[in-house]
Amino acid sequence: MKLLRARALAFLLDLLVWAYLLYSGFTLYYLSALWSPWRPEEKLVWPALSPWAWAVVLVGLGEAVLLTQAFGPSLGQRLMGVHLVAEDGAPPKLAARLAYFGFSHLALATLGLGSVLHPQRPWHERWAGVRLEPLPPPSSAVRRPPWYRTAYGLTALLVALATLAVGWRLTEVDLRRLVYDASKSLRIWYGLIGPDFRYLLAPDPRIKLSLVDGLVQSLYMALLATVAGTVAAFPLSFLGARNVAARHPVGWAIYALTRGFFNVVRSVETVFWAAIFAIWLGWGPFAGATALFVHTVAALGKLFSEQVEHIDPGPVEAVTATGANLLQVVRYAVVPQVLPQYLAFAIYRWDINLRMAVVVALVGGGGIGRHLFEYKDDLRWSLVGAVILLFMLTVWVMDYLSGWIREKIV
Amino acid sequence: MAHVVVENLSKIYERGKVRALWNVNFSVEKGEFLVLIGLSGSGKSTLLRCINRLVEPTSGRVFLNGLELTRLSPRAMRRVRRRIGMIFQQFNLVKRATVLQNVLAGRLGYTSTLPSLLGWFPKRDIQRAKECLERVGLLDKMYVRADQLSGGQQQRVGIARALMQEPELLLADEPVSALDPATSHSVMQYIEQINKEDGVTVIASLHFLSLARRYGQRILALRAGEVVFDGPPEAIDDRKFKEIYGEEAEEVEIR
Ligand SMILES: Nc1ncnc2c1ncn2[C@@H]1O[C@H](COP(=O)(O)OP(=O)(O)O)[C@@H](O)[C@H]1O
Ligand SMILES: [Mg+2]
Numbered sequence: 001m002k003l004l005r006a007r008a009l010a011f012l013l014d015l016l017v018w019a020y021l022l023y024s025g026f027t028l029y030y031l032s033a034l035w036s037p038w039r040p041e042e043k044l045v046w047p048a049l050s051p052w053a054w055a056v057v058l059v060g061l062g063e064a065v066l067l068t069q070a071f072g073p074s075l076g077q078r079l080m081g082v083h084l085v086a087e088d089g090a091p092p093k094l095a096a097r098l099a100y101f102g103f104s105h106l107a108l109a110t111l112g113l114g115s116v117l118h119p120q121r122p123w124h125e126r127w128a129g130v131r132l133e134p135l136p137p138p139s140s141a142v143r144r145p146p147w148y149r150t151a152y153g154l155t156a157l158l159v160a161l162a163t164l165a166v167g168w169r170l171t172e173v174d175l176r177r178l179v180y181d182a183s184k185s186l187r188i189w190y191g192l193i194g195p196d197f198r199y200l201l202a203p204d205p206r207i208k209l210s211l212v213d214g215l216v217q218s219l220y221m222a223l224l225a226t227v228a229g230t231v232a233a234f235p236l237s238f239l240g241a242r243n244v245a246a247r248h249p250v251g252w253a254i255y256a257l258t259r260g261f262f263n264v265v266r267s268v269e270t271v272f273w274a275a276i277f278a279i280w281l282g283w284g285p286f287a288g289a290t291a292l293f294v295h296t297v298a299a300l301g302k303l304f305s306e307q308v309e310h311i312d313p314g315p316v317e318a319v320t321a322t323g324a325n326l327l328q329v330v331r332y333a334v335v336p337q338v339l340p341q342y343l344a345f346a347i348y349r350w351d352i353n354l355r356m357a358v359v360v361a362l363v364g365g366g367g368i369g370r371h372l373f374e375y376k377d378d379l380r381w382s383l384v385g386a387v388i389l390l391f392m393l394t395v396w397v398m399d400y401l402s403g404w405i406r407e408k409i410v
Numbered sequence: 411m412a413h414v415v416v417e418n419l420s421k422i423y424e425r426g427k428v429r430a431l432w433n434v435n436f437s438v439e440k441g442e443f444l445v446l447i448g449l450s451g452s453g454k455s456t457l458l459r460c461i462n463r464l465v466e467p468t469s470g471r472v473f474l475n476g477l478e479l480t481r482l483s484p485r486a487m488r489r490v491r492r493r494i495g496m497i498f499q500q501f502n503l504v505k506r507a508t509v510l511q512n513v514l515a516g517r518l519g520y521t522s523t524l525p526s527l528l529g530w531f532p533k534r535d536i537q538r539a540k541e542c543l544e545r546v547g548l549l550d551k552m553y554v555r556a557d558q559l560s561g562g563q564q565q566r567v568g569i570a571r572a573l574m575q576e577p578e579l580l581l582a583d584e585p586v587s588a589l590d591p592a593t594s595h596s597v598m599q600y601i602e603q604i605n606k607e608d609g610v611t612v613i614a615s616l617h618f619l620s621l622a623r624r625y626g627q628r629i630l631a632l633r634a635g636e637v638v639f640d641g642p643p644e645a646i647d648d649r650k651f652k653e654i655y656g657e658e659a660e661e662v663e664i665r
Binding site for chain 1: 462464488489490491492494495496498500501502503504505506507511515516517518519520521523526527568571574575581
């Protein structure tokens with residue numbers, strides 16, 4: 001049964017690997033031959049291969065899989081922890097491998113019927129005089145060949161190279177531009193060196209807020225979101241902890257729901273939440289703070305819950321034995337064990353929220369980010385420089401402060 | 411009527427399909443000191459936890475003063491647990507909390523939820539905590555964090571926590587296995603004192619037979635979840651000993 005599963009999954013994995021390599025090859029070929037970022041008007045079109053050509057490609061794919069498996073261990077076989085051996089347990093000879101390669105076509109033609117009927121050793125393995133065995137553990141006396149002399153090692157190398165090459169082309173990496181076009185960014189660097197602090201205290205006539213006003217707004221957005229988020233995540237974290245909540249079916253459902261909520265909300269980035277709340281609540285700091293809050297609850301909730309799941313169960317048992325109810329057990333056996341970590345996480349979250357409070361302005365979240373993005377759009381780089389410098393200073397001070405506080409409590 | 415009665419008690423852990431207890435029967439009189447012995451894995455901890463239902467038995471019944479505990483609702487069981495003290499091999503104190511807070515936790519079953527969540531205990535409970543700490547000789551450590559204490563002191567805090575419950579029954583799961591011999595005896599003497607002076611029934615599991623002989627009025631031996639001996643300490647001869655601990659075992663003395 002185990003071998004049958006390994007055989008089937010190894011085949012699927014190898015098929016996937018070769019299909020991926022094929023896809024990479026096609027992508028690379030058409031990206032370089034027909035389309036380039038400098039001629040975007042020519043769309044990337046996938047090849048219209050004739051049915052014949054497709055048939056050849058698909059057969060080639062199958063052959064590649066069978067070949068790597070016969071001269072394996074292939075990547076799929078390696079991942080499933082099996083390899084081919086001859087009758088005597090030694091690596092198969094060339095003739096046996098070729099025979100196996102030939103006979104496996106029959107196995108493929110019968111859709112693996114042989115493997116289903118004889119999971120231990122299907123016909124094609126018997127005829128070729130080989131058999132599939134679990135890989136010996138790495139500690140055993142048998143020396144394994146180095147990876148670059150195995151089929152799986154070379155296939156893995158191919159996969160890595162293909163991924164790198166396709167990634168390089170798709171992200172339009174162009175090192176020449178990095179060097180030759182550097183001068184285009186000079187104005188920004190000048191702006192940073194010669195920042196224009198004219199709106200530091202005086203309100204910007206368009207935004208109606210000075211830089212300091214915006215900064216204070218951002219700080220309070222982050223502070224409010226962090227504090228409220230921590231307070232909200234605190235009770236939720238116990239519902240999301242298996243060892244506290246999931247003690248009976250109803251509790252298990254609550255646990256699963258809470259964890260699901262954390263994971264879903266967390267996976268939507270703060271900026272997306274800000275975009276949603278900017279429409280819901282109107283542009284401004286309220287939308288930004290709400291977005292920060294929502295993401296904070298979910299992120300902290302998950303971290304907190306994991307802390308609860310890693311506590312020492314001894315005190316829980318002891319306090320339960322005194323006749324305390326669940327709330328009392330949580331208060332007296334769980335909370336004291338997790339409180340310091342909770343505070344450390346909350347402070348860490350404050351650092352994140354302070355930075356995110358700037359980003360949310362991009363979609364209407366208010367705060368000093370608004371200055372940043374407006375000046376940037378107007379290409380007023382010395383004003384941008386002032387915002388960045390002011391914010392950097394604040395972040396330094398805050399990071400230092402929070403690090404100091406964290407040290408004091410943990 | 412016996413104080414504690416255990417009838418046909420069996421426990422099978424679903425995870426791992428372990429038969430931890432199999433058809434265990436015994437009863438304990440009021441004021442008795444019963445010692446459980448057996449190799450590790452023989453089911454001692456499971457048996458103790460089935461009595462106060464920290465572990466839910468698979469089948470069988472447990473009675474306390476004739477009341478069938480195995481049939482009680484969780485809420486009713488919590489009320490009964492108030493009178494069953496328990497101390498543990500690893501002490502199971504909240505390490506970051508003070509000694510006083512740990513001892514007060516023994517009173518939670520008698521305290522209403524809201525005040526206790528706010529950390530508020532009646533004055534007489536705090537007075538009682540001081541008395542219990544005085545009894546185990548730790549009054550001066552009241553405001554010390556529990557993790558600052560030695561092993562023997564921590565176990566004495568565990569005893570004080572159990573005393574707060576005004577127990578009629580004390581369950582002790584290898585209370586001295588984590589302690590050195592001298593400290594072991596001092597801790598065992600506190601437990602013996604509670605048994606003798608307050609008339610509290612004690613069921614304690616002990617790792618060493620010599621400790622069991624010294625403190626137990628009666629010994630119950632488990633082997634692979636089954637009772638293989640139930641009787642006075644003197645009745646354990648060499649043959650019985652080998653039956654409980656296996657052929658290779660040698661009796662070690664701990665003084
Ligand atoms: N929570 C559990 N889940 C599964 N098996 C357990 C659990 N607790 C104990 N066991 C098993 O039950 C048997 C009895 O364990 P235990 O009662 O702890 O024995 P003792 O206290 O005498 O060492 C052992 O085989 C142990 O592995
Ligand atoms: Mg045990």
